[in-house]
Each structure stands twice: as structure tokens, then as C-alpha cells.
Amino acid sequence: MKKDIPFHPVTGVKMAIARSQKDAGADWAVYIINKNLISLQTLMITSKGYGQLEGEKKQTSTLRHLIQELEATSVAKVEIIDPKLFSLTNEFWVSYYIMNQIFDKKFIFVQGSMEESNIRYIPELDLFGVLHV
Template structure:
């Protein structure tokens, strides 16, 4: 059971939602950033959105992504994200191994996370967006 697993504190791993300018206009995506000096193995990312829009309860599909290995100080593009979902709470649950130890963390972006004052340059990916650590 999950309560029996000794999860260590997550450090050096961040999630960013950032905007890239393309020939088709701005495209937003979710990125996993590993700032550690060691690779992450068997990375599992689960994402979902939920909240209220125009007085109605809304939920997105749950998406799951697997990355076999994310090298030291590396970045992985996880999934595109529609800016219409910024009005919801967006949750990303990340689990991975370093050596034989499992790590687990939930990253939550609320609708207020995308206010213009929170948009910043994210040096690790060279794009503007919102960073959560």
C-alpha cells in the first residue's frame, strides 16, 4: 500500500507550463525539468484538470505519460495544453526513481497561476510561462 512506501522529499524537479511561438501562433505545453545531477528513471506523470466553469463542474480526462529516463539537468516536453484549461485547476502527479528510491510529488496549478504577473521567463527552457517546484 502507498502508506507503506517511504517516499523521500522531492528536490530539483519542477513542472513548467510555457508558451512557444510557432508559425501557427502561440502553443502552450507542459515540461518536466530535472535540475538534479543524476538521472530520473521510470518517470510517470499523470495529469488532469478540474474545477468550475460558468457555474458547472468540469473535469478533463486523466492523461498518463511515461518517460523511461530523464538525464541529469534535462528537460522533457510532456504534453500540449489548451489555454482554455487555465480556468481550471490543473494537477500533475509525478513519480520517479533515483537509483532504487521512489519519489512522488503532486504539482497543482490553480486558475490564478496564469495571471500575467505570474508569467516569467523560465531559463531552463528559454520560454515564458509558469513554474512550479
């Protein structure tokens, strides 16, 4: 049972939503960043958006992603994200293993977090976006 599994605090793992400039505009994507000096194994990432739009309750489909290994001090692109979804809360639940220990963390980009005033340079990506620690 879940209560029998010891969950340790997640450190050194971050999520970011960042844009890369293209000739026809900006492409936005979600990235996972491993700042640890050890690789992460069997990463399972689920993503969904939810909230209110024009007075109506909205929810996106839940997407699931599997990354077999994320090397030490490296980055992986998780998914492309449509900027229209920035008006919703976007939730990313990340589970992974380091050796035989499971780690688990929910990263939540709340409504409004993707406003232009919150966008900063993210050195790990060499892109501009919003970083969630």
C-alpha cells in the same frame, strides 16, 4: 502497502507550463525539469484539470505519460495543453525512481495561475511561462 514505502522529499524537480511562439500564435506545453545531477528513471506523470466554469463543475480526462529516463539537468516535454484549460486547476502527479528509491510529488497550477501577470522567463526552457517548484 503504501504506508510501508519510505517516500523522501522531492528536490530538484520542477514543472512548467510555457509557450513557444509560432507564426500562427503560441503553442503551450507542459514540461518537467530535472535540476538534479543524477538521472530520473521510469517517470510516470498523470495530469487532469478540474474546477468551476460558468457555474458548472468541470473535469477533464486523466492523461498518463511515461518517460523511461530523464537525464541529469535536462528537460522533457510532457504534453501540449490547450489555453482554454487555464481557467481550471491543472494537476500533475509525478512519480519516479532514483536508483531503487521512489519519489512522488503533486504539482498543482491553480485557477488563475496562468494569468499574464504570472508569466516569467524560465531559463531552463528558454521560454516564458509559469514555473512550479
